[in-house]
Amino acid sequence: MQPFTKHTGLVAPMDRVNVDTDQMVPKQFLKALTREGFGRTLFYDWRYLPGEKPNPEFILNWPRYKGASVLLARANFGCGSSREHAPWAILDYGFHVLIAPSYADIFYNNCFKNGILPVTLPDDQIDELFLRTEKTGGYKLTVDLEAQTVTDDSGLKYSFQLDPFRRECLLNGWDDIGLSLRFEKDIAAFEREHPRRAVMYEPLDVVITKPSG
Amino acid sequence: MPRRPMYEKIWDAHLVHEEPGQPALIYIDRHLVHEGTSPQAFSGLKAAGRKVRRPDLTFAVMDHSVPTKDRQLPLVDQIAAAQLAALDRNCRETGVPLFNMQSSNQGIVHVIGPELGITQPGQTIVCGDSHTATHGAFGTLAFGIGTSEVEHVLATQCLSQFKSKTMLIRVSGKRPAGVTAKDIILTIIGRLGISGGNGHVFEYAGDVIRGLSMEGRMTVCNMSIEGGARAGMVAPDETTFAYMEGRPFVPRGKDFVDAVEVWKTMASDAGAKYDRIFDLNGATLAPQVTWGTNPGMVTDVTGRVPDPASFTDPVDREAATRALEYMALEPGKPITDIALDRVFIGSCTNSRLEDLRLAARVVDGKHVAKSLKQALVVPGSRGIKVAAEKEGLDKIFRAAGFEWRDAGCSMCIGMNADVLPSGERSASTSNRNFEGRQGKGSRTHLVSPMMAAAAAVEGHFVDIRKWGVDGGE
Ligand code: SF4
Numbered sequence: 001m002q003p004f005t006k007h008t009g010l011v012a013p014m015d016r017v018n019v020d021t022d023q024m025v026p027k028q029f030l031k032a033l034t035r036e037g038f039g040r041t042l043f044y045d046w047r048y049l050p051g052e053k054p055n056p057e058f059i060l061n062w063p064r065y066k067g068a069s070v071l072l073a074r075a076n077f078g079c080g081s082s083r084e085h086a087p088w089a090i091l092d093y094g095f096h097v098l099i100a101p102s103y104a105d106i107f108y109n110n111c112f113k114n115g116i117l118p119v120t121l122p123d124d125q126i127d128e129l130f131l132r133t134e135k136t137g138g139y140k141l142t143v144d145l146e147a148q149t150v151t152d153d154s155g156l157k158y159s160f161q162l163d164p165f166r167r168e169c170l171l172n173g174w175d176d177i178g179l180s181l182r183f184e185k186d187i188a189a190f191e192r193e194h195p196r197r198a199v200m201y202e203p204l205d206v207v208i209t210k211p212s213g
Numbered sequence: 214m215p216r217r218p219m220y221e222k223i224w225d226a227h228l229v230h231e232e233p234g235q236p237a238l239i240y241i242d243r244h245l246v247h248e249g250t251s252p253q254a255f256s257g258l259k260a261a262g263r264k265v266r267r268p269d270l271t272f273a274v275m276d277h278s279v280p281t282k283d284r285q286l287p288l289v290d291q292i293a294a295a296q297l298a299a300l301d302r303n304c305r306e307t308g309v310p311l312f313n314m315q316s317s318n319q320g321i322v323h324v325i326g327p328e329l330g331i332t333q334p335g336q337t338i339v340c341g342d343s344h345t346a347t348h349g350a351f352g353t354l355a356f357g358i359g360t361s362e363v364e365h366v367l368a369t370q371c372l373s374q375f376k377s378k379t380m381l382i383r384v385s386g387k388r389p390a391g392v393t394a395k396d397i398i399l400t401i402i403g404r405l406g407i408s409g410g411n412g413h414v415f416e417y418a419g420d421v422i423r424g425l426s427m428e429g430r431m432t433v434c435n436m437s438i439e440g441g442a443r444a445g446m447v448a449p450d451e452t453t454f455a456y457m458e459g460r461p462f463v464p465r466g467k468d469f470v471d472a473v474e475v476w477k478t479m480a481s482d483a484g485a486k487y488d489r490i491f492d493l494n495g496a497t498l499a500p501q502v503t504w505g506t507n508p509g510m511v512t513d514v515t516g517r518v519p520d521p522a523s524f525t526d527p528v529d530r531e532a533a534t535r536a537l538e539y540m541a542l543e544p545g546k547p548i549t550d551i552a553l554d555r556v557f558i559g560s561c562t563n564s565r566l567e568d569l570r571l572a573a574r575v576v577d578g579k580h581v582a583k584s585l586k587q588a589l590v591v592p593g594s595r596g597i598k599v600a601a602e603k604e605g606l607d608k609i610f611r612a613a614g615f616e617w618r619d620a621g622c623s624m625c626i627g628m629n630a631d632v633l634p635s636g637e638r639s640a641s642t643s644n645r646n647f648e649g650r651q652g653k654g655s656r657t658h659l660v661s662p663m664m665a666a667a668a669a670v671e672g673h674f675v676d677i678r679k680w681g682v683d684g685g686e
Contacts, residue, residue: 016531017532031293033253079507081342081645082343084361105441180371181368183230198331205317206310
């Protein structure tokens with residue numbers, strides 16, 4: 001995973017509460033076998049008219065938000081399905097930072113696994129950011145993970161809180177699995193002390209192959 | 214020992230490693246896998262040169278993209294075919310047991326886990342699917358994870374997790390006739406809001422919950438995620454043990470007796486502390502129908518579509534306005550005046566034998582309304598399908614004009630051919646009424662199986678309580 005330290009980018013506003021992950025990546029795209037290319041599908045049903053023509057009314061299609069990399073959002077962003085396709089799409093589209101008053105649990109978690117920084121700020125600050133984004137053409141924000149601040153060119157400066165461990169992981173781009181495998185000894189000891197088995201007491205109609213290699 | 218809620222007991226029993234300020238590493242007893250969220254996890258694992266640590270504790274099934282008819286024919290959808298083939302290949306390469314499309318035990322992942330006895334009290338269960346909370350009905354800590362975490366569990370059989378807060382949800386008193394588990398959970402979500410449970414694990418308790426069958430408890434736990442909670446659970450009791458006995462993965466004879474003794478200790482201690490408590494009086498419950506585009510936008514069947522102006526919070530007002538526009542509903546319209554195009558009885562929320570029995574009881578000797586374009590029954594598993602056919606439920610449904618299909622997620626998510634066309638309106642027993650959930654532009658109303666069945670007969674919603682059919686034993 002790419003380390004995340006500091007990011008400056010154009011802000012796009014998504015002024016809706018409870019944006020669910022079904023909207024971020026509709027189900028017809030969940031059949032893919034790779035993590036790549038989901039940027040095209042982000043907010044698909046909102047973003048396109050029939051024939052995949054950009055819907056001029058959808059905010060991300062407005063010329064002024066073209067190239068945005070900071071997404072300003074409302075409460076409970078990312079609720080619903082656990083699909084990690086949602087953060088994959090967000091990242092592939094070009095967003096590196098999300099700023100919202102709150103997020104749904106699984107989505108929040110999934111962001112960190114993909115090097116996306118979801119910043120949480122209180123409602124009044126979010127309101128202010130929406131205001132500034134809407135009235136200032138080319139409004140940019142700088143998000144500094146080290147300093148835990150959000151700043152703009154005209155002196156605005158907000159601090160945000162974040163779990164220190166998650167911050168550490170993002171700053172270093174640490175791979176979660178690698179981190180956990182440091183505790184291989186503990187895992188093996190747990191398995192010895194608390195053996196787990198799944199016993200099939202009657203034959204079922206299941207395909208079981210010997211693991212290869 | 215402090216008095217602990219069930220969540221903490223299970224958590225403590227699975228701690229592999231813990232350090233202050235860091236997420237804990239907890240051991241995972243059962244890892245369930247389906248075709249939708251696993252391909253990237255398997256390929257990531259392979260690319261890193263890692264192995265599936267415990268294929269024997271991992272179970273895979275095909276459910277999201279499978280067709281619900283003509284399963285013996287080659288798949289028309291080539292992308293779905295490739296995804297199913299990938300799961301097959303991944304399981305063969307890693308030794309993960311797979312219930313494939315042709316397996317007689319195939320079904321929706323959250324239906325077959327409990328049905329086969331893979332799900333047991335006191336376990337930790339994860340799956341790349343937010344409705345994993347279903348398994349919590351057995352006093353199990355079960356929750357949905359993302360694909361990166363699927364890969365993590367495949368590699369380590371552990372998950373790195375921050376501890377959640379706990380919320381006790383007590384439904385006291387008596388469940389009124391005609392009110393089912395679905396109405397209970399929709400009421401809870403309506404009152405708490407869809408983010409009311411964020412950061413929490415729900416524990417459902419109280420006489421009404423105790424009185425529910427395992428099927429009903431699964432329906433309640435299933436929708437915990439719709440209230441923002443990652444997991445929901447019910448303490449195991451005699452109802453749980455009776456359900457489990459004799460299932461293929463459940464210990465037998467003396468081992469079963471011993472297991473039950475252990476399972477009993479899983480229930481929360483009397484006087485255990487919770488971060489929040491939410492009380493609901495069972496006597497106030499009524500059949501529910503959602504009117505909007507998330508499960509919290511719900512009201513009694515006797516209610517009306519709300520007027521957005523009646524919401525005091527401007528954010529709610531805006532959301533309600535949008536929702537009504539999408540749903541093409543006018544404020545003030547009685548719920549029972551909402552006419553339907555299709556009815557879907559299925560999904561991991563409501564496709565178990567009890568659900569099908571109740572729906573069949575409602576439609577027995579009647580016929581779906583002429584105005585309806587389709588009425589679909591999709592059993593949650595092939596096991597349920599066979600059991601239902603033994604009881605003749607398929608005949609009742611068919612005679613009433615329903616289609617009787619093979620098991621899978623089907624029109625809950627529309628990843629196969631079972632899609633709700635744009636602009637059409639459904640009564641659905643599934644769990645999500647998000648925009649486009651059942652198909653682009655589709656309009657979904659979530660209801661219980663009895664309510665869906667009655668709506669199919671009349672062509673619009675009706676108050677099932679007037680039909681004199683009860684919702685339980
Ligand atoms: S039935 Fe619906 S909610 Fe349940 S697992 Fe399938 S797609 Fe998900």
